[in-house]
Amino acid sequence: MCFSRGVSDLLTIGEVSRRSGVAASALRFYEQRELIDSERPGSGHRRYPRTVLRRIAFIVFAQRVGLTLEEIGVELAKLPRDRAPGRRDWSRLSSGWEARIDRQIAELGRLKAGLTECIGCGCLSLDRCKLANPGDRVAGLGPGPRFWLGDTRRTDG
Amino acid sequence: MCFSRGVSDLLTIGEVSRRSGVAASALRFYEQRELIDSERPGSGHRRYPRTVLRRIAFIVFAQRVGLTLEEIGVELAKLPRDRAPGRRDWSRLSSGWEARIDRQIAELGRLKAGLTECIGCGCLSLDRCKLANPGDRVAGLGPGPRFWLGDTRRTDG
DNA sequence: GTACAAGTTCAAGTTAACTTGAAGTCAAGT
DNA sequence: ACTTGACTTCAAGTTAACTTGAACTTGTAC
Numbered sequence: 157m158c159f160s161r162g163v164s165d166l167l168t169i170g171e172v173s174r175r176s177g178v179a180a181s182a183l184r185f186y187e188q189r190e191l192i193d194s195e196r197p198g199s200g201h202r203r204y205p206r207t208v209l210r211r212i213a214f215i216v217f218a219q220r221v222g223l224t225l226e227e228i229g230v231e232l233a234k235l236p237r238d239r240a241p242g243r244r245d246w247s248r249l250s251s252g253w254e255a256r257i258d259r260q261i262a263e264l265g266r267l268k269a270g271l272t273e274c275i276g277c278g279c280l281s282l283d284r285c286k287l288a289n290p291g292d293r294v295a296g297l298g299p300g301p302r303f304w305l306g307d308t309r310r311t312d313g
Numbered sequence: 314m315c316f317s318r319g320v321s322d323l324l325t326i327g328e329v330s331r332r333s334g335v336a337a338s339a340l341r342f343y344e345q346r347e348l349i350d351s352e353r354p355g356s357g358h359r360r361y362p363r364t365v366l367r368r369i370a371f372i373v374f375a376q377r378v379g380l381t382l383e384e385i386g387v388e389l390a391k392l393p394r395d396r397a398p399g400r401r402d403w404s405r406l407s408s409g410w411e412a413r414i415d416r417q418i419a420e421l422g423r424l425k426a427g428l429t430e431c432i433g434c435g436c437l438s439l440d441r442c443k444l445a446n447p448g449d450r451v452a453g454l455g456p457g458p459r460f461w462l463g464d465t466r467r468t469d470g
Numbered sequence: 471g472t473a474c475a476a477g478t479t480c481a482a483g484t485t486a487a488c489t490t491g492a493a494g495t496c497a498a499g500t
Numbered sequence: 501a502c503t504t505g506a507c508t509t510c511a512a513g514t515t516a517a518c519t520t521g522a523a524c525t526t527g528t529a530c
Contacts, residue, residue, distance in 0.1 A: 169476090170475095170476065170477080179519080181518070181519055182518060185517075185519090199525085199526055201478075201525095201526070201527085225517070250428065253428055254428060254429065261422065261425075264414050265418065267414060268411055268415070271414070272411065327507080338490080339487080339489085356496060356497080357495080381486070
């Protein structure tokens, strides 16, 4: 419980974890995936500059929006390496998120409308209701492992 | 019953798979999880009554709505065992789905509003923005993976 | 100087919902 | 009878995003 680090610019992994709400194991995992990085002065213990917090914030936000860590890595790679990323840089990366959320909302709306229709009329059946058909599906939507629900297999016929 | 058409009433697993769009392996898996069942007359091959299609439809829909197979199993267990489930039975089971979808939409709406605010003002930071950590869902959700940060909130208040 | 908290690596485990593979059986057409 | 395709079981693999555990080292408070 020592907060005597006021002078130093660098944060330990525990401090970063506490400040970000992201577990230390997750931070090591992110580093392994090259989403963040750290210095190792002397002891081998990780030290992070404060800017890592913003990077972590980006990762957490992006996950909420539905990006995978791989996609997030691609986005992060677009940041300038020669200078500290500014507000505009971050903003550019997240510019597509609103549209993405809108699409998710729209898809849920269609699902809801379809449910009302299908259950209201009692035709809860795969023959009749296009709702469950893979033609109209959207992967990565909402909760649940969409990977397995999507059309991994061709369903022609 | 009286005017039975014999075995032609029963479907093979391949037929059910084709009609439902659900892979045969998934059907076996569902049976193992006791979400559906089958007869085994003679050969050991599964034979399904047509009513299984409606049951499968329910499973697929429920997944789209975001229920896990375990939750779906609980729901299906509420169906009457002494008679064939009717429209009302199915409808009762899915009565909460619309509200559930509405909650998901509302949450996405909040996310979007928060994004506009946070990115617009450039405060993309975990310190300031409550968005990334609504309640305490990000930190300390207990063991196991925090899948997608979107679903692990069975404990919502 | 000695606890003990906090850090390290690495491999393996967790979760959901399946899929894949191996090795064998059954059914239908010719 | 033979061939082909559909079916069977069972165990193990897949995916993402981490977590957990073991064995060990470093940092610091007293």
